[in-house]
Amino acid sequence: xxxxxxxxxxxxxxxxxxxxxxxxxxxxxxxxxxxxxxxxxxxxxxxxxxxxxxxxxxxxxxxxxxxxxxxxxxxxxxxxxxxxxxxxxxxxxxxxxxxxxxxxxxxxxxxxxxxxxxxxxxxxxxxxxxxxxxxxxxxxxxxxxxxxxxxxxxxxxxxxxxxxxxxxxxxxxxxxxxxxxxxxxxxxxxxxxx
Amino acid sequence: xxxxxxxxxxxxxxxxxxxxxxxxxxxxxxxxxxxxxxxxxxxxxxxxxxxxxxxxxxxxxxxxxxxxxxxxxxxxxxxxxxxxxxxxxxxxxxxxxxxxxxxxxxxxxxxxxxxxxxxxxxxxxxxxxxxxxxxxxxxxxxxxxxxxxxxxxxxxxxxxxxxxxxxxxxxxxxxxxxxxxxxxxxxxxxxxxxxxxxxxxxxxxxxxxxxxxxxxxxxxxxxxxxxxxxxxxxxxxxxxxxxxxxxxxxxxxxxxxxxxxxxxx
Numbered sequence: 001x002x003x004x005x006x007x008x009x010x011x012x013x014x015x016x017x018x019x020x021x022x023x024x025x026x027x028x029x030x031x032x033x034x035x036x037x038x039x040x041x042x043x044x045x046x047x048x049x050x051x052x053x054x055x056x057x058x059x060x061x062x063x064x065x066x067x068x069x070x071x072x073x074x075x076x077x078x079x080x081x082x083x084x085x086x087x088x089x090x091x092x093x094x095x096x097x098x099x100x101x102x103x104x105x106x107x108x109x110x111x112x113x114x115x116x117x118x119x120x121x122x123x124x125x126x127x128x129x130x131x132x133x134x135x136x137x138x139x140x141x142x143x144x145x146x147x148x149x150x151x152x153x154x155x156x157x158x159x160x161x162x163x164x165x166x167x168x169x170x171x172x173x174x175x176x177x178x179x180x181x182x183x184x185x186x187x188x189x190x191x192x193x194x
Numbered sequence: 195x196x197x198x199x200x201x202x203x204x205x206x207x208x209x210x211x212x213x214x215x216x217x218x219x220x221x222x223x224x225x226x227x228x229x230x231x232x233x234x235x236x237x238x239x240x241x242x243x244x245x246x247x248x249x250x251x252x253x254x255x256x257x258x259x260x261x262x263x264x265x266x267x268x269x270x271x272x273x274x275x276x277x278x279x280x281x282x283x284x285x286x287x288x289x290x291x292x293x294x295x296x297x298x299x300x301x302x303x304x305x306x307x308x309x310x311x312x313x314x315x316x317x318x319x320x321x322x323x324x325x326x327x328x329x330x331x332x333x334x335x336x337x338x339x340x341x342x343x344x345x346x347x348x349x350x351x352x353x354x355x356x357x358x359x360x361x362x363x364x365x366x367x368x369x370x371x372x373x374x375x376x377x378x379x380x381x382x383x384x385x386x387x388x389x390x391x392x393x394x395x396x397x398x399x400x401x402x403x404x405x406x407x408x409x410x411x412x413x414x415x416x417x418x419x420x421x422x423x424x425x426x427x428x429x430x431x432x433x434x435x436x437x438x439x440x441x442x443x444x445x446x447x448x449x450x451x452x453x454x455x456x457x458x459x
Contacts, residue, residue, distance in 0.1 A: 013243065034245050037354065044347050045245040048252050162342035166256075169336070179458075 016042035017067060017147075018050055019060040019101075019115070027115035028060055030101060030145070036061075039153035047155075047163050053172055056164045059155040066151035068124040070144045080129050095120050098127035099152070100135060101145035113145045124148065203326045203393070205270060212393055215386035216327065217272050218289070219396060221279075222384070222433055224264035225290035228280060229440075230311060231257035232447055233298055242301055249347060253308065256340045260315075263333040270329065281451035285440045289433040293376035295440045302355055302365035307373055309348035313410050314380050314402070316341045321397035330395065349413060356417030363418055370419050378428035381406070 013035040019028040031050050036042035042061040051059070070078075097120055101113035116135045121127035127146045135141070155163060208216065234254035241247035265276035294311065298304045319341055322334035355362040381403035383391075390396040414421050451457070 035243060036245065040350055041354075044350065045249065047343075048249045049245065052252070159346075162339050162346070166340050166343075 013037050014042075015064040016046070016061040017064050018042075018046040019062070019152075020050055020056055021058040021060075022055050024057050026057070028058075028099075028101075029114045030112035032112070033064060034061070039063075043153055043155060051164055051167055052170070053167055056167070057160070058157075059163075060152045062147050062151045062153070066148055068128060068144075068146040070128060072140075072142050072144075075128070075132055075141075075144060095122035095126070097149040098124060098131075099147045099149060100127070100131040101147065102135060102138075102141045103143035104139055104141060106142060113143055118149070203395070204328055208271075208327070211386070212389055212395075213271060215389040216330075216395065217268055218384060218386055219390055220264050220268040220271065220330075222289045224261045224268065224279075225288050225433075226294055226311075226380075227257045227261035227264065229288070229290045229443065230294040230308075231255070231261060232443060233294060233296075234304070234308065236298055237304065246301075250304075250308075253344050253347070256344065260337045260340075263337060267329055267333060277451070281448045282455070285436060285444055286434065288436065288440065288444075291376070291379040291433060292429065292431075292435070292437055293373060293379060295437060295443055296373075296376070297439055299369065299372075300365055302362065303369040303372065305348060305351045305355065306366060306369040308344070309352045310373060310377050310410065311380070312341060312345040312348050314377075314406055316345050317402055317405050317409065318397070321402070325396060326394040352413065353417045356414070356419050366417070367419055370414065371422055374422045375424075375427040376429050378403075379431065379433070382430065382432065384432065 014037070015033050016036055016039070017033050018031050020031045021028045034042055034045040034049055036045050039061060043059065046059050046061050050056075097118055099118050100116045102116045103113045116131070116138070119127050119130045119134065121130050124146050128144060131144060131146060132141075231254045234250050234257065237250045238247060238254075241250055262276070265274075265279060268274055268279075269276060293307060296307070316338070319334045319338040323331050323338055325331045325334070352366070355366045357363070381399045383399045387396065387399065391398050411421050
């Protein structure tokens with residue numbers, strides 16, 4: 001049990017969102033989150049929690065509190081500041097790079113946001129505005145995530161062999177591979193006939 | 195490490211004394227991994243935070259997999275059945291070092307034990323992977339990849355706990371004081387190991403010890419820990435000597451199999 005005198009910052013580690021890239025040319029997709037005291041441990045925890053099965057080419061982790069997240073309804077109701085109005089989407093503005101993620105389907109319960117692209121903008125809000133303009137026409141977007149590139153801690157290509165390759169050699173057994181159900185049925189039948 | 199002149203020895207090429215020496219060494223390698231994996235698995239559901247619970251369960255599963263590699267090689271060598279060895283062998287026939295059978299203690303103790311063992315295993319596997327007995331070299335290469343990851347994880351935690359709070363440092367130092375004398379047993383050669391070293395199948399454990407010290411001492415020191423200097427406390431016993439903790443561990447590990455020896459799963 002936690003001592004009552006313990007400082008609040010010891011009570012809970014930061015939450016990091018985890019993004020997985022399945023193949024070299026695939027977009028990154030959010031797969032869930034982990035808690036960790038720092039990005040390096042967050043990366044290791046992400047690997048342990050989300051890369052037990054193939055296939056992973058690369059992982060990103062980013063502190064959850066660095067991510068701007070807005071639902072479609074929130075975006076709808078937003079009044080954009082005049083000063084941050086995006087240009088026509090052709091030239092790049094000055095500013096930082098933000099990665100844009102969209103949740104594009106409600107069909108499955110476990111669907112998270114997937115990377116749509118990137119924008120350069122002076123702030124996260126301006127990046128969202130620009131993202132809506134640039135990617136909004138590609139279809140319905142239920143949730144927008146704007147992730148500052150500088151908040152992302154990425155797995156290193158040279159670590160891929162030790163982090164992601166061993167999962168290929170591990171058996172993943174479906175529940176049906178165990179004969180438990182068959183055996184239970186046989187036992188029941190045996191009992192019934194006795 | 196360059197390939198030794200005798201590289202490419204296969205099972206048929208092993209003479210009887212070498213075969214026996216290798217069987218003994220494989221049993222030691224396998225038992226180390228098995229017992230450590232079992233201890234680590236005891237953290238499942240009890241680790242300080244969910245993510246570390248999963249990390250340690252992963253490591254336990256990997257070490258169990260490595261044990262499986264060594265038991266399978268042993269089976270090729272002398273026909274012994276891995277399941278019989280694991281589930282029906284009496285405590286006195288196990289050949290792991292005492293360090294891995296010690297109760298888990300606190301998180302610092304388990305983490306440091308895993309770090310000291312991973313550092314040893316990593317170096318050992320590197321040498322075994324370049325060794326002359328091809329089946330052993332191939333198995334070592336496979337296990338090595340996972341060890342890189344274990345070591346990265348345990349090293350990161352040794353640093354964080356050593357340099358963390360006064361309490362985490364105190365616990366790490368206590369763990370180091372307790373484990374350091376035991377770690378020496380990993381590098382104690384048994385009588386027939388010299389045959390394997392001469393045949394370039396396994397590295398000299400004395401030289402491995404030097405390489406290990408060069409790896410772990412700077413990391414421990416830079417993590418704010420004092421490496422014990424008292425050489426007289428180093429455990430010099432052979433691998434047949436065990437503590438009273440092994441019986442209880444095996445009772446749990448073997449209980450289900452012994453309940454129904456003919457069970458299939």
